[in-house]
Amino acid sequence: MESAINLTCGLNCIIGASNTGKTRIAKTVEFACGGKELPFTDKTAYEIAQVTFVTNGGEVSLSRSIHVQNTIHVKSSNPMIVPGSYSVSSRAGKSINTVLLALLGVESTRRIATNETYHTVAFTWNAIRHLMIVPEDQIGRARPSILFPKSTSLATLTQSLSSLLVLVQDEKIDNSIQTESASERHARRKAVEQFIHQQLDDIEPRIRHLEEMRHIATNEGKTIHTYLEDLHKKALHVEQQRQTLLNRDAHTISHISQLNQQYEHLEVLIRQRKVLISQYESDAARLDLQLQAMKHARTHAYPATCQFCHSPIHMSVPTEQDILIVSTEIEHIHRIQADVETDLAILVDKADEVQQELHLEKQQHRQNMHSLKSDIQPTAQHMQQDIEQIAHAEQLHAEYAELIALHARFNKALDDAGQATQNDEKYKPRECFQSDF
Numbered sequence: 001m002e003s004a005i006n007l008t009c010g011l012n013c014i015i016g017a018s019n020t021g022k023t024r025i026a027k028t029v030e031f032a033c034g035g036k037e038l039p040f041t042d043k044t045a046y047e048i049a050q051v052t053f054v055t056n057g058g059e060v061s062l063s064r065s066i067h068v069q070n071t072i073h074v075k076s077s078n079p080m081i082v083p084g085s086y087s088v089s090s091r092a093g094k095s096i097n098t099v100l101l102a103l104l105g106v107e108s109t110r111r112i113a114t115n116e117t118y119h120t121v122a123f124t125w126n127a128i129r130h131l132m133i134v135p136e137d138q139i140g141r142a143r144p145s146i147l148f149p150k151s152t153s154l155a156t157l158t159q160s161l162s163s164l165l166v167l168v169q170d171e172k173i174d175n176s177i178q179t180e181s182a183s184e185r186h187a188r189r190k191a192v193e194q195f196i197h198q199q200l201d202d203i204e205p206r207i208r209h210l211e212e213m214r215h216i217a218t219n220e221g222k223t224i225h226t227y228l229e230d231l232h233k234k235a236l237h238v239e240q241q242r243q244t245l246l247n248r249d250a251h252t253i254s255h256i257s258q259l260n261q262q263y264e265h266l267e268v269l270i271r272q273r274k275v276l277i278s279q280y281e282s283d284a285a286r287l288d289l290q291l292q293a294m295k296h297a298r299t300h301a302y303p304a305t306c307q308f309c310h311s312p313i314h315m316s317v318p319t320e321q322d323i324l325i326v327s328t329e330i331e332h333i334h335r336i337q338a339d340v341e342t343d344l345a346i347l348v349d350k351a352d353e354v355q356q357e358l359h360l361e362k363q364q365h366r367q368n369m370h371s372l373k374s375d376i377q378p379t380a381q382h383m384q385q386d387i388e389q390i391a392h393a394e395q396l397h398a399e400y401a402e403l404i405a406l407h408a409r410f411n412k413a414l415d416d417a418g419q420a421t422q423n424d425e426k427y428k429p430r431e432c433f434q435s436d437f
Contacts, residue, residue, distance in 0.1 A: 001046075026133050032062045033132075034072065034088040034096050034125065042066075053103055057081075060103060062096070064088075072096045090124045100125040104167075112162035113173050116426035120173055127163040161429035171432055228387065235383040242376045249368040252361055259358040266351040273344040280337035284330055291326045294318040 003025055005014070014022050027039035032051040040046045050063040058077030065071075069088070074096075076083045081103070086096040098108040101123070111120040112127070130149045144152045148160045165171035216227070295318075302315050 023135070026135060030129070030133055032064050032072070033100055033129070035129070038066055040066075055103065060099070062099070074099055090122075090126065097125045106166060110166065111173060112159060112166060113427050113429070114159045114162070116158070116428070118173065118427045121159070123163065123166055127159070128167060131164075131167065158427075158429055165429060165432055168437060169434060231383055231387050235380060235387065238376060238380045238383065242372065242380060245368055245372055245376065249365060249372075252365050252368065256358065256361045256365065259354055259361060263351060263354045263358060266347055266354060270344060270347050270351060273340055273347060276340050277337055277344065280333050280340065284333045284337070287326055287330045287333070291323065291330065294323050294326065298323075 003021065005012075005025070014025065016022055024039060027035075027037060028049045029051050031037065031039045032049045039049050047067065048063050048065050050061060052059055052061040055078055057080055060078050060081045061075040063073045063075075072086050072088060074081065074083050074086055081099055084094070086092075086094050086099060088096055090097045101108050101110070106123065110123040112123045113119065114121050131147065134146050138146055138150065141150070144150075147164055148157070152160050162171075162173075297318050302313060302317075305312055
């Protein structure tokens with residue numbers, strides 16, 4: 001069901017008999033613009049409230065579902081209004097507040113004053129919605145005026161008057177005239193003092209260190225500059241020691257790598273010799289068993305027939321020459337085995353020597369690292385810290401003095417500002433309205 005209202009400049013009144021839809025129109029417009037009260041229930045079969053504003057720049061339509069109440073959909077042929085989905089919350093990134101203010105020709109960034117010290121807040125549709133649609137039951141109220149929300153109090157009166165100033169005469173608050181309250185001035189003074197004291201606290205230890213260095217230099221009959229030069233020379237000497245140690249350790253690490261490779265190669269050779277000796281022992285044992293059998297065969301005759309199948313057995317008796325050949329082969333194997341065992345002993349001794357040398361080189365490497373980490377590096381770092389602190393500490397005296405002077409200037413400026421603010425003119429919105437209002 002559609003209703004159309006033609007508005008004119010000034011106050012527009014919707015008048016009619018009871019139960020003809022006057023209140024429904026007002027509630028529908030208010031709900032479509034972000035109000036909380038539903039204009040109708042499910043029993044009416046209406047689900048969407050839609051209001052179309054006909055402006056000089058085109059039509060702007062706002063529609064809002066009673067089921068998805070946080071979103072308002074905007075269609076626009078007015079180039080000043082961007083179509084899309086907007087939130088009813090004024091704090092949202094894309095709020096319907098910007099659309100409604102644009103329809104009134106008010107920038108969304110407009111701010112209004114809320115107290116006599118010109119403290120400002122954002123100007124929103126909610127601040128003036130009571131002026132757009134005034135329900136029948138609010139017309140004859142005694143106080144406050146319908147120009148203000150029904151809930152207006154002394155605390156919110158200034159803000160309501162400021163909102164009215166925007167609509168009546170497009171009043172703008174200049175941020176340059178905003179003044180500070182006593183509590184704000186006190187908080188700012190505390191923040192400045194805290195910052196300065198923090199800077200002073202940070203500088204104090206470095207200044208004390210500089211004084212200690214100056215005292216040491218004085219005891220040695222030097223100025224802080226000559227003491228700094230000596231520190232540079234000592235630091236250079238320590239750095240040369242560190243580099244020499246690193247070069248020596250690099251050679252040690254290279255030698256350790258070579259010894260590891262050599263030891264691994266010796267282990268392979270030792271395993272090979274042990275396998276050969278085991279094979280020679282097996283061959284000698286096999287031939288010795290064969291030799292004993294041949295000798296036994298010469299003194300004990302073989303049976304002529306098989307004891308199991310009774311077949312005839314034809315086997316010649318070993319000769320002395322056969323026994324001599326086997327004996328010679330056994331002796332040859334024992335000689336080769338002895339040579340391999342001698343070679344094995346040499347390899348084992350060599351591996352022991354390499355392992356001992358490897359142990360010494362690793363120990364030397366550990367000593368190098370310990371000396372580097374425990375002696376050279378801490379000394380170099382300590383000297384470098386002294387050099388850096390002395391080099392920076394000289395300028396700290398000037399910085400320290402400047403902070404003290406800055407502290408005094410800030411305090412004076414705050415005192416002057418506080419005294420001047422007491423005489424500043426307070427914001428009185430009633431005095432801002434034109435005389436004919």
